[in-house]
Amino acid sequence: RGWSVKVLTTKGMIEYGELTVNDIVELADNHRKIATEYHLNGELVRRDVVVNVFRPLMSDATEGSLG
Numbered sequence: 001r002g003w004s005v006k007v008l009t010t011k012g013m014i015e016y017g018e019l020t021v022n023d024i025v026e027l028a029d030n031h032r033k034i035a036t037e038y039h040l041n042g043e044l045v046r047r048d049v050v051v052n053v054f055r056p057l058m059s060d061a062t063e064g065s066l067g
Contacts, residue, residue, distance in 0.1 A: 007019060007038060007046065008046070009038060009040065009045035009046045010045045010046065011040060011045050014040060014045070018040065019038045019039065019040055019045070019046075020038070020039040020040075021036060021037070021038055021039075022036070022037050022039070023035070023036050024036075024037065030053060030054050030055055031051055031052060031053050031054060032051070032052045032054075033049060033050070033051045033052075034049070034050045035047060035048070035049045036048045036049075
């Protein structure tokens, strides 16, 4: 018995197996970005992005403490 997973897209809920899914990885000086694109018949119907920042951006904020 197979499993069924539906994905929420701009076209509504679609079976995962009907979608073409591609991960795009970008590495830059201060971040790594992974974008997952979901296509249905060549049309982009969903895009998820995760960004990992390596170093904090410079700011005038002062480090504090709790307690």
